[in-house]
Amino acid sequence: MIDTWLRRTRRRHPHVLDALLVLATFVVTAGTTTVDRLGNHIEPNPAALSLAVVASLAILGHRRHPCVVFAITLACSLALCFVATQLNAGLVAPVIASLYFLAVRTDRSTARAATAVAAVLVTGATIINEPDASISVKIGVVAWILLPGAFGDSVRNRRAHLAAIEERAERAERTREEEARRRVADERIRIARDLHDVVAHHIALANAQAGIAVHLLDRHPAQAREMLSHLTDATGSALRELKATVGLLRRADDPQAPLEPAPGLDRLPDLIGAFERAGLPVRLTVEGEPQPLSPGVDLTAYRILQESLTNVAKHAAGTAADVTLAFSGSRVLLTVTNDRPAPAATPAVAAAGGGFGLIGMRERAAAVGGRLTADRRPGGGFLVCAELPLRTAAREEQP
Template sequence: MSDRTGWPAVRPWVADLAGAGLCFAVSSPVVVIIAYYHRAPAAGYFAGLALACLPLLVRSRWPFQVVAATLAANAAQLALLSFPGPSPAATGVALYTVAVRTERRTAWRIGAASAALLFAVSVIRRPGPDSLWQYLAVLAGMGLAVASGDAVRSSRRLLAAAVERADRAEHTREAEARRRVTEERLRIARELHDVVAHHITLVNAQAGVAHHLMRSDPDHAYQALERIRDTSRAALDELRTTVGLLRHGESPDAPREPAPGLAGLDALLASFRHSGLDITLERTGHPTEPASITDLAAYRIIQEALTNTRKHAGPVPARVHLDYRPDVLRLTVEDDGRAGTGTQGGPGSGTGHGMIGMYERAKAARGTLTAGPHPAGGFRIHAELPLHTGRKG
């Protein structure tokens, strides 16, 4: 078992027991030396050391109270014995624990007060310069204990903050990956919808013409069947290209064909005219080559708008207007469908994926799109797309 920083997790009582035992073991040689130097029984010194280390068994649970208990034991030994008592290591361990578990200012205040008390008791009990180095050593030991605890606390916080940032970065990467997958799925869905809906609508319209003329005008019916063949072939080619790109990904051998754009607008409008739409195209301003994302978005918006016109309003007059401004392409598609003939996006007119796709394409190109019926009938779609990437009209 380990904590978030990777260090093994240790139960608090185990750490307390280990700390108390280590303090007693480290201080025992000092007790032996002091007892030998003063030619006194070592048992009393060991008893005093054990008494000072005993509170350390609960230092994780009550750190401030343990500081007070160890400080009282060490101060009493210094005051009551005629010679230096056991090392105040227990107070140092308690101060280290407080420094690890509390704020820096509080730890240093408690450490300074503890060191001042031990120093004052020592000076009062044994005044004179002979033992000054011992008193300074006590001050240095208390300061070292607080500084060590403060350093450990700071390093743990830094490590915990680093682990938290790493976790947050990992979650962000996962969220970003999911977002990109979702965007890619939407992009693929838009492409497939535009390709399939456009060609199937034309095939359906041309099949209706062929069925209507099969007996009365076989020649024209034959021409309609030829257009069905050409339209279905074009649909298969576009689907093959799209699926090929998905299958091969970024492979250099992947089939790559130019994405449709306004350069192919005349052919697109011709396919709709063959299905019965009377389409008028008007270009104003100074035509210029737009950015690739704008070029594709404009083409697909016109394609979807006219597909909806043919599907929902039938063979009615329609107008496409491209207005080239210095930074913006204004695109308008209108039809003369009448109330009751089924307009784009009307009740029962479909799933609405086509309209959603047009809005998403305009947004992806950093443009805007509005759509709605005319009061007298018909439908109008208007989009404003930036001609250059990074700029929005």
Template sequence: MSSLADVPVQVLVRCRDWLRAHPLAADALLALAVLTAMVVGSFADPHGGRDGPTFGTRTPGPSSVVLMLLGAAALVRRRRAPLAVLGFTSAVTVAELVAGDPPAPVAMSAVIALYTVASRTDRPTTWRVGLATMTVLTATAMSFGSAPWYTQQNVGIFAWTGMAAAAGDAVRSRRAFVDAIRERAERAERTREEEARRRVAEERLRIARDLHDVVAHHIALVNVQAGVAAHVMDRRPDQAKEALAHVREASRSALDELRATVGLLRQSGDPEAPTEPAPGLAVLDDLLDTFRNAGLPVEVARTDGDDHLPAAVDLAAYRIIQEALTNVRKHAGPGVHAEVSVVRVGRTIEVTVLDDGGTGAPSASPEEAPAPGGHGLVGMRERVTALGGALTTGPRYGGGFRVQAILPLTARTREDPAT
């Protein structure tokens, strides 16, 4: 039963969609309906008898029929040229009010045309055109009509034109309101998509930084220890075994950190996703031990105590120290010494890594020299900038290099233990 009841609704919906897709056909049907109404109304006499209006007691003249046809035909183009159609239908209405005896209701075409103008133009235009049309048609009806000027036909012309202008303006306002809501919804959707793309780009950049830090640090240590093992293999096998043990330990640490970093790409519900916390200053001593085992003397000075730092700041400080010491080990000469300081100053943490440059040429051979275009300093700067801090790097007077990062404890980015 419900399906049968829905059939008329479905038919109406299809008809509405078809008329929206064919506006010229819709206007032609409207013009035909207006013509029918004008012809039927031309046979009605509002004062035909004592009991009220009568039908069939009068007949429109040939000129009135022609004017009704012209007024209705003009409505076919009401959407393409609304002002021109309004001017034409108003002229036809004036001609009928002047020459028609009795006048036919040609004013219906002008009322429809005025509604179209009001619904498709702005409010000031509607006011100007509407008042002009009301004044001209009402004044013509009062001046040239056979009935007294105060008759209800003249008041009806004034009322119908006014209502047409008001209805058209209301439709235009509602259409503008709906368009504004749709535009805001589309803008919000675009904003959400752009925000999603931005977050994806930031996440990719963060993962790239972490991968670079992990790989650069541990592979540099592996490279150094492997070189030591190869150099002393024949003369001092015990030292070679110790160096290979450090290689194994560094490679295991690299694999663990790579597994934790790549695991962040898994789905949140994946049971294999890592659950251990990201590294921070709490394990700084373990990090420094890896460099000391690789032959880089490192001294540390800390005044931050056991203060709890925001996760993002804690990780950034750890990674900056890791990358700076890795660069020292890769680029400085033999006999280099490094110093690390972590100082809390007010609402900031200052992380400084210094080295004295060592003695002589860099430790790496020409074929082991680092390739240009590395991302170490760039990655450090991106981390510091993302937190709203400042990073300064450059050579020291007398030799060596200096890296200093000032990180605010109230980071401007959201905290994320995985960052």
């Protein structure tokens, strides 16, 4: 508790502690100069009191100039050994304080050199001034000289250790913040991909349905009305999916956050029905025994099929699409083909080289440990083939 109070006071009121230390040093040093060898109180020695004042006040500069403070206090203490009437450790109190601050604020070699110099000079001064003094008195004075250096060195080591711990904690905190920012960026990329898939899919359907409605409006108004109804359903579904996807950015405690699960292959019939209403016949084939997919793979498979059929609807209108799901062992193979050859200048062919839709599909497949290929078929048309594992890494499986 006392240590905590001292640290808090040192941080908040450093000059108060310095003033108290100066006052205590002066009292100890001046008190020694007013006592004779027999322990009787005598008249104050003006010279000794002046040296005590100078040595004590010099301690105020220990924060900026510890070496200069040590030199001043050592010179004053040596002079006191000749001026004072009583040889006592109190005469070297300013040196003791300055040696402590020197050990705390400088390196170990400087502190050891200063301690050795002070011990030799003070010992020599006591021998010259009082050759008849007992050996215990001389050893006591030298011991007080050696003590602050050792204590200050331990304090400096402890502070360095605490500073290293704080620095490691700050570095770990920065690392956690960087990891959190990276995860946020990855999540935003994932949401952006979802937005791309949703917008491209529904806009393509809406465009196709609107074009068919315009074509049928004059001659077949009933069919045009039905097609416009499908167009309303498609745009409404687009709005709902956009709301659910963008809603992922809401806070966890937001009551308006989406509660619907991410789409998967269980919604594939609805997806195919939407394309068929837009005029794109889709033939679905399932090979092997269907197996449950992990949530990440399920969403990836749905988005790949959605993007592939959207590309067929946009760039190969008037033809049919074949979708095949082949379950084998621990993997599932998805293929989407169409028979109509795309012209060389269409975006569908360009997409095979660097379109954002196919790039996004490849990245989605790679993210769950799968792979995707897309290219023109030798006999005409386009082929998208994705091989995905049934389950991704353990970290994705965790809630």
